[in-house]
Each structure stands twice: as structure tokens, then as C-alpha cells.
Amino acid sequence: MTIEIKAPTFPESVQDGTVATWHKQPGxxxxxxxxxxxxxxxxxxxxxxxxxxxxxxxxxKGEGETILSNEVIAIFAEGDAPAAxAPAAxAPAAxxxxxxxxxxxxxxxxxxxxxxxxxxxxSTLKGTGKDGRITKEDVENAGTAKPAAAAAAPKAAExxxxxAGERIEKRVPMTRMRKRIAERLMETAQGTAMLTTFNEVNxxxxxxxxxxxxxxxxxxxxGTRLGFMGFFVKAAVEALRRFPAVNASIDGNDxxxxxxxxxxxxxxxxxxxxxxxxxxxxxxxIAEVENTIRDFGIRAQAGKLxxxxxxxxxxxxxxxxxxxxxxxxxxINPPQTAILGMHSIKERPMAVNGEVKILPMMxxxxxxxxxLIDGKDAVQFLVAIKDxxxxxARILLEL
Numbered sequence: 001m002t003i004e005i006k007a008p009t010f011p012e013s014v015q016d017g018t019v020a021t022w023h024k025q026p027g028x029x030x031x032x033x034x035x036x037x038x039x040x041x042x043x044x045x046x047x048x049x050x051x052x053x054x055x056x057x058x059x060x061k062g063e064g065e066t067i068l069s070n071e072v073i074a075i076f077a078e079g080d081a082p083a084a085x086a087p088a089a090x091a092p093a094a095x096x097x098x099x100x101x102x103x104x105x106x107x108x109x110x111x112x113x114x115x116x117x118x119x120x121x122x123s124t125l126k127g128t129g130k131d132g133r134i135t136k137e138d139v140e141n142a143g144t145a146k147p148a149a150a151a152a153a154p155k156a157a158e159x160x161x162x163x164a165g166e167r168i169e170k171r172v173p174m175t176r177m178r179k180r181i182a183e184r185l186m187e188t189a190q191g192t193a194m195l196t197t198f199n200e201v202n203x204x205x206x207x208x209x210x211x212x213x214x215x216x217x218x219x220x221x222x223g224t225r226l227g228f229m230g231f232f233v234k235a236a237v238e239a240l241r242r243f244p245a246v247n248a249s250i251d252g253n254d255x256x257x258x259x260x261x262x263x264x265x266x267x268x269x270x271x272x273x274x275x276x277x278x279x280x281x282x283x284x285x286i287a288e289v290e291n292t293i294r295d296f297g298i299r300a301q302a303g304k305l306x307x308x309x310x311x312x313x314x315x316x317x318x319x320x321x322x323x324x325x326x327x328x329x330x331x332i333n334p335p336q337t338a339i340l341g342m343h344s345i346k347e348r349p350m351a352v353n354g355e356v357k358i359l360p361m362m363x364x365x366x367x368x369x370x371x372l373i374d375g376k377d378a379v380q381f382l383v384a385i386k387d388x389x390x391x392x393a394r395i396l397l398e399l
Contacts (some may be wrong), residue, residue, distance in 0.1 A: 005074035017041045025093035034226040043382040045303045054078040196329040203360045221287040230286035235388040243381045249335040264313030267300040
């Protein structure tokens with residue numbers, strides 16, 4: 001029985017996708033729910049798995065081709081592969097892998113693509129995958145492995161010699177996600193009246209509170225660690241209640257005021273920046289905020305975030321401080337009208353009641369769309385967050 005393998009159903013905001021990587025090739029046996037192909041969209045990489053045990057018969061859409069929602073991309077033959085045929089096929093494949101490495105054809109498509117990008121000679125690698133297949137991890141490890149002895153790798157002498165001072169260039173196509181990020185950034189720069197206001201906040205009170213209760217907090221909340229993001233998210237929620245324009249969005253000639261706070265949190269991945277959304281944050285505890293953000297970070301790195309989790313949001317927070325940024329001007333995430341930027345905590349001499357003290361200080365930045373938010377509201381919004389972080393009891397008491 002043959003089954004059509006179709007692309008996933010894309011949300012209305014996603015027009016099409018691109019075949020990123022085929023993890024199985026025609027003729028290969030596939031187990032039920034085993035990953036077959038990755039589909040890259042503007043926002044996320046979607047995985048397509050096998051509907052049953054069987055064999056991938058035919059690939060209709062190759063890597064790099066554009067596909068539509070629910071379009072047929074492959075043909076799948078349901079049913080277990082003959083038991084006697086599997087060992088027979090494995091033997092010559094293993095021999096080919098051991099004798100010739102990847103001399104060209106016994107490597108996964110993703111491994112071939114990565115090898116071309118890194119300039120790795122596949123014929124020098126020994127595969128660790130099924131039936132000796134060279135995997136993407138084998139190619140990645142090749143860059144860090146120690147070079148083999150000349151006697152053990154006679155083909156090494158055939159590698160091209162790079163002349164000292166040679167100017168090497170490599171051209172690779174943008175991924176769909178990177179192109180979409182670029183488009184949105186340009187849309188923001190050209191379509192909004194973006195300004196940024198700055199302030200600095202004394203982090204000593206929050207750091208003292210965190211130091212005092214972090215162990216007890218972790219025990220009481222099943223291993224959830226107490227970080228700084230929970231305080232900033234809850235402070236932002238209270239500030240958004242006081243300044244509804246900062247939580248609003250522009251839709252054509254209308255202003256949409258949101259009666260809830262859905263906060264997008266910027267998460268960096270190898271493929272680009274994603275902004276999953278904490279929904280109804282006004283009803284979440286600090287522990288729930290911290291645990292959800294941690295879960296977002298783990299699944300973002302693994303490419304497991306869903307479209308729904310990255311859609312919406314009424315306000316954004318980004319933390320460049322984790323990478324060492326001292327100050328920046330974050331870019332608004334449309335159709336939102338403001339974004340809060342956090343930065344590194346640095347000890348600096350500050351004047352306190354006529355005395356100079358060394359305090360842990362952080363610069364805060366609020367970028368906002370001046371078409372909707374006046375400078376006065378933007379500054380007062382940022383000061384409200386500063387006041388709550390410098391006196392965390394205000395967050396609990398909503399002062």
C-alpha cells in the first residue's frame with residue numbers, strides 16, 4: 001500500500017516552505033514516527049515523520065525546492081521490509097563505507113551539504129550512521145578531529161594546498177528564516193517612527209533577594225531556578241497596565257488596545273532569533289515565567305517550537321546582556337509598538353546620598369513607535385520598570 005507524504009498544513013501567515021533536508025533516501029526502510037524530512041518556513045523548521053513502518057519509495061521534491069501547504073512531496077510504501085533482504089543490503093553498504101568512505105554517495109544529503117560548506121573531503125571520513133552512512137555529525141567532528149598519520153591516510157596528500165595569503169570567499173544562500181528576519185527588520189526601519197530612550201537600574205536589591213531565596217525557590221518549584229527575567233517580565237506587566245499605549249498595536253488607521261499582556265521573549269538559536277510568546281503573563285507567577293522561558297530556550301535550540309508559540313505578542317523583551325552587550329537599541333517586533341532591551345550588569349561608582357558607592361548597574365533601553373507612543377509615556381514606562389526592579393516589593397504590591 002502506497003501513501004502520499006504531504007507537507008504540513010501551514011498557518012495563514014505562512015505562504016509556503018522549503019525542503020531543507022531529506023533524512024531518508026528512496027529505498028531506505030523507515031520505522032513509524034521516524035524523521036523523514038525537515039521543512040523550513042519563515043518562522044520555524046517543521047518535521048515530517050513516517051506514517052507507518054515501510055520504505056520511502058520516491059522523493060518528488062528535492063532539497064531547496066519550494067512547496068505549498070499539504071503538497072505531496074514523496075511516496076511511501078507501507079509494510080515491513082523483507083527480513084532476508086536487510087542483511088544482504090547492509091553487507092555491501094558497510095563494505096562500501098569502510099573501503100571507500102563517502103567517495104561520493106554514501107553520505108546523507110545534510111552531510112554532503114555541510115561537507116561542501118566546510119570543505120571537508122568525504123572520502124577521508126568513516127561513517128558512524130546506519131550501515132556505515134556518513135552523518136552530519138561525522139562531518140562536524142571532522143573539523144575538530146586530530147589529523148591521521150600520513151601512512152594511515154594516503155589520500156590526504158591529494159587535498160588542495162591553500163597558498164598563504166589567499167583570499168577565500170564562500171557564497172551560501174540565505175535560509176528562509178534569515179531572509180524573513182531581514183525583511184521584517186527592514187519593514188520596521190522603513191515603516192515605523194522608532195526612537196529609543198535609555199535609563200539605568202540598580203540591580204543590587206534584586207540580586208540580594210535572588211541570593212537570599214534562590215535555593216529555597218528552586219526546592220519549592222521543582223528545580224526551577226530564580227533568574228532576573230522573571231522580575232523584569234512581571235515588572236513589564238505592571239508597567240503595561242499603567243501605560244496601555246505601550247501594549248497597543250497599529251492596524252491600518254486603527255489603534256488596537258489589548259486588555260491582556262502577551263510578552264514575546266527573544267531567544268537566540270543557530271538559525272536566527274525567534275520570539276516565543278508568554279501568554280496571559282498577568283496570571284503567571286515568577287516561577288511559571290522562569291520555567292516557561294527555560295523550556296522555550298531548550299526547544300528553540302532543538303527546533304521544536306511551534307508556529308502558534310511564536311505568533312502574537314503585545315510587547316517584547318530581549319536580553320543582550322547574556323552575550324555581553326553593555327548598551328543597544330533593540331528593534332521593534334511589528335505589529336507591536338515597543339520592546340525592552342536588557343543588558344550586562346556592570347559594577348560602577350554611583351553617587352548615593354552624597355557618597356560614592358560601587359553598585360551593580362544595568363542599562364535599560366526602550367525602543368518605541370513614536371506614531372503611537374509619546375516620549376513622555378515611553379520615559380515614564382521605563383522609569384516605572386526601573387522603580388520596581390530597584391524595589392521588588394512594588395511588583396508584589398502593584399505600587
